[in-house]
Amino acid sequence: MSRYVRVSSISFGGAGGGGSAEERVERNLKSALEWIDRAAFDKPDIIVLPEIFPYTGVGSDKWVETAQPVPGPITEAVGERARRYNAYIICPMVERKGDKIYNSAVLIDRRGQPVGSYHKIHPTIGEIEAGITPGTEPVVFQTDFGRIGCAICFDLNFRDVIEGLKAKGAEAVFFPSMYRGRLQLSIWAFDFGVWMISATPGEMSAIVDPLGKVRALSWNYERIISKVINLDYAVLHIDYSHEKWKEIKRKYGNGVELDVSAPEGVFCMYCHMPDLTVRQIMEEFGLESREEYFARANRIRREALEKG
Numbered sequence: 001m002s003r004y005v006r007v008s009s010i011s012f013g014g015a016g017g018g019g020s021a022e023e024r025v026e027r028n029l030k031s032a033l034e035w036i037d038r039a040a041f042d043k044p045d046i047i048v049l050p051e052i053f054p055y056t057g058v059g060s061d062k063w064v065e066t067a068q069p070v071p072g073p074i075t076e077a078v079g080e081r082a083r084r085y086n087a088y089i090i091c092p093m094v095e096r097k098g099d100k101i102y103n104s105a106v107l108i109d110r111r112g113q114p115v116g117s118y119h120k121i122h123p124t125i126g127e128i129e130a131g132i133t134p135g136t137e138p139v140v141f142q143t144d145f146g147r148i149g150c151a152i153c154f155d156l157n158f159r160d161v162i163e164g165l166k167a168k169g170a171e172a173v174f175f176p177s178m179y180r181g182r183l184q185l186s187i188w189a190f191d192f193g194v195w196m197i198s199a200t201p202g203e204m205s206a207i208v209d210p211l212g213k214v215r216a217l218s219w220n221y222e223r224i225i226s227k228v229i230n231l232d233y234a235v236l237h238i239d240y241s242h243e244k245w246k247e248i249k250r251k252y253g254n255g256v257e258l259d260v261s262a263p264e265g266v267f268c269m270y271c272h273m274p275d276l277t278v279r280q281i282m283e284e285f286g287l288e289s290r291e292e293y294f295a296r297a298n299r300i301r302r303e304a305l306e307k308g
Helices: 021-042 060-066 073-085 125-129 153-157 159-167 182-192 242-255 278-284 290-307
Strands: 004-010 046-048 088-097 100-108 114-119 140-142 147-150 172-176 195-199 206-208 214-217 224-230 233-237 256-261 266-271
Touching (some): 088 114, 088 172, 153 182, 159 182, 182 195, 182 206
Parallel strands (some): 004 046, 172 195
Antiparallel strands (some): 140 147, 206 214, 233 266
């Protein structure tokens, strides 16, 4: 059944100004809360901010001494906004957990409570030298609209992160970052059939669909992007599928959307009906996902080789 979710991303670039590291963190947080207020005009279900946004302009040599626990002042302030606007918020920060310091993305739920943290698996060399501890595993969160995961900045260069998220059932991956990774976002989205939603400072935050197509992009003129996406979807190959499109559309009309990426020979099927799912439609018409089709092709290949 259709699972519509309004996602919003804020290209927060920091509040600017001088002062101590603590003063900068406080000023950045205050400014970011005002940007959350503005993003809330669209009534999003979830908002994502850029990587360690409260620490914008704070040197990495100050991260250890200014890191905060979860829960703590940063998550409490952001949690108040989540509660006020009935929205999930992904709150990236420098997190102190016991004697460890992490570059984290904290998911805060609609009640304003921290659900859990994803710890950046692949910090840069400089981050590790500054005291950041690498995370060890991808994390997928169950929300009231679907399963989501996070990757942070340098993670985008290492496929073990997205492979782990996909294996755990992530339908949308949120990417708080310092760098844009524009092409890489589309590659991950296409290769793994997931929505990718990024938040980067200043501009070029993106919402990318499971076929790798950019659906929204922020610029310096407008730093907030917001879009309704449908998480009841599946990516399929056109082989053994396209001849069934006519009958699917004949029966369900605009209740089923077929978004075709012809050069790659794939399409994304969305269900817009409240009482039926994409998976049920696939079963009705004998369709298989792209992953299932590729697995079948490999199995038949192996069998052919075994026969000699």
